[in-house]
Amino acid sequence: MAEELSITAPCDLDPESASFYRQVLETLNAAGVPFLVGGAYAFTCYTGIERQTKDLDLFIRRRDYEAAEAALQAAGWQTELSFPHWLGKVYAGSAFVDLIFNSGNGLTETDDDWFRHACDAEVLGVPVGLCPAEETIWSKAFIMERERHDGADVAHLLRARAGQLDWQRLVDRFGRHWRVLLSHMVLFGYIYPAERRLVPAWVMDSLLGRLREEIHAPPPDHKLCAGTLLSREQYLQDVEQQGYQDGRVFPFGKMSENDVAEWTRAIPDRQKAD
Numbered sequence: 001m002a003e004e005l006s007i008t009a010p011c012d013l014d015p016e017s018a019s020f021y022r023q024v025l026e027t028l029n030a031a032g033v034p035f036l037v038g039g040a041y042a043f044t045c046y047t048g049i050e051r052q053t054k055d056l057d058l059f060i061r062r063r064d065y066e067a068a069e070a071a072l073q074a075a076g077w078q079t080e081l082s083f084p085h086w087l088g089k090v091y092a093g094s095a096f097v098d099l100i101f102n103s104g105n106g107l108t109e110t111d112d113d114w115f116r117h118a119c120d121a122e123v124l125g126v127p128v129g130l131c132p133a134e135e136t137i138w139s140k141a142f143i144m145e146r147e148r149h150d151g152a153d154v155a156h157l158l159r160a161r162a163g164q165l166d167w168q169r170l171v172d173r174f175g176r177h178w179r180v181l182l183s184h185m186v187l188f189g190y191i192y193p194a195e196r197r198l199v200p201a202w203v204m205d206s207l208l209g210r211l212r213e214e215i216h217a218p219p220p221d222h223k224l225c226a227g228t229l230l231s232r233e234q235y236l237q238d239v240e241q242q243g244y245q246d247g248r249v250f251p252f253g254k255m256s257e258n259d260v261a262e263w264t265r266a267i268p269d270r271q272k273a274d
Contacts, residue, residue, distance in 0.1 A: 018124060020092040021056045024072065025126040028058070031071035034115060035060045037123050038100070038131035038139075043153060045121050046133055047160040055096050059110045059131055062101040069099075083266070085259040104263060105229045105248055106255040107177070108139040117166070133161040138173040141180050144230040154184045155191050162198035171203060177229070182207040224252060228260075233267050 013021070028035050036042075039057030044050050060068055065088055069079045078091045079099075086102035102109045118129040137157050140150035158165075174181040185204060189196035226247035227235035238244040248255040255263075264270060 016093070017095040020095045021097065022124045022126055023075070024056070024058075024077075024090060024097050025124065025128060027071055027075045028068060029126070029128075031067065033060065033064055033068045033071055034129075035064075035068070035099075036110075036114060036118050036129045036131045037121070038136060039098075041123050042121075042131045042136055043157070045119075045123075045130055046136070047156045049156060055098055057098045057100055059100050059114060061110055061112075061115075065099065065101060083259075083263060085255060085263070103139050103142065104232060105142055106253055106259065107142060107229060108135070108173075109254075113169075117169070133157055133164065134166055134170045134173060137165075137170060137184075141174075141184055142177075142230055146231070146234060151184065151187060155188050158184075158188050158198065159192055159195055162195075167200055167203050171206065177226075178207055178210060180230075182211065226252075229253065232263055233269075236264065 025037075036059040037057070038059050039055070040051055040053035041056065065081070069081075069088065069090075072079050072090045079088060080091070081088045083104070085106055086100065086104055088099040088101075090097045090099065100110065114132060114135050115129065117132040117134065119132065121128055121130040123130075137154055140153050140157075143150040171178070171181065185199050185207065188199060192198075223244050224247055225235050225238040225242075225244035228239060228246050228248050235244075239246040245252065246260060247253050248260055249257060
């Protein structure tokens with residue numbers, strides 16, 4: 001673990017949900033299944049900003065999903081592999097825990113580096129590993145749906161953790177999707193003008209240098225829409241009716257056509273249409 005955070009996430013929960021979450025954490029710990037706490041709990045630990053949450057987000061490697069499922073089923077809970085490319089769930093009545101091993105767009109796989117750079121914390125009285133701030137920013141940066149946009153979370157994480165971030169690792173995480181990171185860096189300086197220097201100058205120089213190079217370079221010859229990596233719904237017309245290639249799908253992205261179809265069918269409006 002790279003750092004210790006002796007913070008208990010103070011999110012308000014009803015007693016039944018709190019007990020269920022605590023038991024899930026303890027069950028996975030006892031079974032030796034590696035996991036990290038993310039979502040609202042990690043956000044509170046890093047920023048001090050409290051908010052209500054409807055669930056508990058646990059991040060695991062995909063190869064550990066079956067072991068986690070077996071341990072949780074043995075404890076008497078119902079599990080479900082909701083979306084094979086990124087998400088499983090465990091239920092106790094109306095309460096549930098998300099078991100996350102990727103992102104909906106297939107880009108931010110939970111790999112060994114998540115665990116290598118995790119922080120120690122205490123959640124609901126249980127010692128746990130916390131998703132690294134860099135990976136938390138990386139995964140949240142792509143969430144730009146109509147009903148949910150995590151840009152404010154990214155800005156708050158940057159403000160709270162800029163001095164502790166491994167900036168080179170953060171830049172490397174985005175890879176060829178560096179424009180998404182640059183957009184959040186620009187907005188951070190707009191949101192917090194007095195704190196804009198929290199983003200190292202070399203980061204902005206590097207990203208803006210790439211932007212200048214692309215401005216003067218010939219455009220790619222493929223008709224690609226990468227908007228689907230930011231929103232699963234708002235760019236469907238582009239890929240379904242306008243002839244654009246879907247940025248989520250091989251060879252541009254990491255999802256299969258079947259993954260995309262299943263993820264699209266789960267959009268509430270699409271479910272109603274079916």
